[in-house]
Amino acid sequence: LVSLNYGLGFVLIHMLGLRVATKQPAMTAASFAAEVEKGENGRAAHKKLANLLLDVNRSQWAAVWGNVSIAVLTASIIALSYALWAQQPLLSSSEVSYQLQAVSPWHGSLFFAAIAGVWLFCSGIIAGFFENRANYLDLRQRLFHHPLLRKILPERPRRAVADYWHDNYGPIAGNFIFGILLGMTGYLGYLLGLPLDIRHVAFASANLGYSTVSGELGPFSFLFYLVLVLLIGFVNLWVSFTLALNVALRARGTRIGQFSLLLKSVLEQIKQNPLNLFFPVTVLAKTTASAKKTDDSTPANELINKGK
Template sequence: VAFKNSAKYGISGKINQSLLKIRQQLERMNDILSVMLINEESDVIKNSKQLFLNILDYKSHKNNLKELFADSTTLMSHLITNHTAETGSHYITSNRRDYLNMFFRASGGGIIVGALCVLKMLYSYFPGSDFLHAILYSLNYAMGFVMIYLMNYVLATKQPAMTAATMAKVLSAGENTKKNYQDFAHLVSRLFRSQFIAFMGNVMLAFPVALAIIYGLDVFFKQNFALEKSATLLKDLDPIQSQAIFHACIAGFFLFLSGIISGNVGNNSVFYHIPKRIEKNPFLNYFFGKNLAKGLSDYYAKNWAGIISNFWFGIFLGITGPVGLFLGLDLDIRHITFASGNFALGLYGADFSVTAYTFWISFITVFLIGFFNFLVSFGLSMVLAFRSRSVNFGEVKEIYKEIFRYFWRNPLRFFFPILSKDLDIRAQEMVDTVSTKSEGN
C-alpha cells in the first residue's frame, strides 16, 4: 500500500530506504514462518533446506553493490517517471485537430529558437572569457526554453523524455497480449507522428525567422554579422568534418536529464505539499487574499517542474561548449531546431554562395541531428521507465517486432494522422486508463 500511495503523496530518499528495508524484513520473516508453521511432517526437511538456501542467497548478495544500487533507485525512478508520465500523455496527438495544433505550437517554438540562434551568435562576439560566454549562452538557452514552455509552445525534442514514461506506464498497466502489443504499436505511431510534426514545425519556422532577423540586422546596421561565423556554422553541420552526431547525442542526454529533473521536482512538490503550503500561507492570504494564494498554488503545481527542467536544460546546453574548451575536449551540443537556424545564418553569412555538397550535407545533417536527439533522449528515458515499471525486458523484443510489423503495414500512419477508428479508440483507452490510475492513486 505504501508503495502504491507513493505516487499520490510523493517520496523521499529516507522513506524509500525505510520501505525497502521493511520489504526485505517481511520477505525474511516469511521464509522463517515457512519452517515454524508446517502442515505436514514431510515439509520439515524440505522447508528447512529452502530456508538454508535462502539464507545463503541473502548472504551471498549482501555486498553486491549493483543490486544495492538497483534496489535503492528503482522506486525513486518509478516516482520520477510517474510524475513525468502524467505530462507526457499531453504530447501524443490523437486526431487531425491535435496534429495541426501540435504543428502550430511547434511553429511558435521555432520562432523563438530562430531568435535565440541570432542572439547566441551575437553573444559570441562579446569580448570576454569562456566563463562569460558560458553564462551568456546558458541564459540565452534557459530564457528561450522557459519562454517556450510558458507560452505553451513546443520544443520538439523535449517530448521524448516525457512520452517515454507514458509508454512504459501504459505497458505496465495493461495485459501483455498480442492484441495489446498491436494497440501499443498504434500508440507508438501516434507518438512518432507527433514528434515528426513537432520537428517540422520547429525547423520550418526557425530557419526563416533566423534568416529574417539576420537580414534585418544587416539592413539596419549595414553589416553582415554572420559573415565571420559562416564557415564555422556550416562546418558544424557536416558530420564528416565535425562531431555533429556525437554532439547531437550529448544534447539528447541533456534532454533525458531534464526529464529526470522535471519528475524529481514534481515528486518533491507532492511530497513536501508545496502547493498546499502556498495556498495556506498566512502572509499571502492576509495581504493578497485567498484567491491570489490559490492562484499561485495552482500555478506552481502546474508549471514549476516544467520551468525548472527547461531552465536547467538551457544551462546544460549553454555550458557544454565552453566547458569543452576549458578541458581541451571536443564537447558541444547540436539540436535540430538550433541547427536549422544556424544553417540559415551560415548560408546568409556566405551570401548563399556555397557548393551543392555543403548545402545538401548541411540540410541532411539537420534532420540527422534531430534523429539522434530523439533516439538518445527517448531511448534512455525508455530504459529508465521500463526499469522503474518492472517491465520484462524479454517482452520488449516482442514489442519492437510488433512495432516494426505495424510500420511495414502502415508506414504513413507514423507521419500523418490517418484515422483508424477501432485502433484509435483502443489506443486512447490505454492512455486514459493510465491517466485515471494516476489520478486515483
C-alpha cells in the same frame, strides 16, 4: 552566462505557453510505457511496442517540423532585416562556414546531438522530481497560506499564484536545469580536455536560417543542410526517448524480450504502410473503411425503414 541564457530562455518558452519539441519524449515516455502490454514472463508485447515506437516517431517528427520551420523562418527574417538595415550580412563568410560545418555529421554533430539527448533525458527526470516534491510538500497550500503573500496579495491573486507555481514547479525547474546542462557542456569538456559540445535541433535550425540568408545558399544547398539538421533532431529525440522509455519500462516491471522480434515487427509495419512513419495512415485507413461501411449499409437501412 551561456547556461543562464539557455536556462532563462527555456523557462520563458514554457511561461509563454509554448513547448520545446525535443523535451516531449523524455517527459511522455512514462505515459507511452503505460500502454505497453505485458506478455509472458513480463515481456512487452512486440506488436504493441512497435506501434508505440511508430506513434512516437510520427508525433515527434510533427513537433520537430514545427520547431524547425518556425526557427528557420524567424532567423531568416532577422538576418534579412539586419542585412537591409545595415547593408551587410549578419554573419561573415567565415561564420557561415563555421555554422554549416557545425551541423555536419563529419564534424561530430550527431555525437554532440546524442549528448543533448542525454541532457534532455536528465531534465525530464529532474522535472519529475520537482513535480513530485511539489505534491509531497503541498506547495499550493504552503504558498496560499504563506505569511508574506497574505500581507501583499488578496485571496484571489494569492490563490492564482499558488496554483501556478504548484502546477509549473517541475516544468520550470526542468527547463532551467536543461539550459544549465546544455551551457556547461563545453566548459566541462574544457576542464576534462575533451572536445565536448552540444547540438540541439532548435539552435541548429536558427543557425541554418542565419547562414542561408547571410551566405546566400541555393535551394539545393539549403535542403542538404536542412536534412542534416533533421538528423540532429532525430538523434535528440531517440536518445532521450530510449533512455526515458527504458526507465519507465523497468519501473513497471516489464522489459523487451528480444530486440530482433521488435525490429521485425517495426519493419513489417513500415513495409505495410511506409508513410505511417510520418502520417497516421492506419488511422486514416480505418476511418475511410468505417465511412465506406456506413455508406454501404445506408440503402439497406432505408429499405427496412420504408418497409416498416
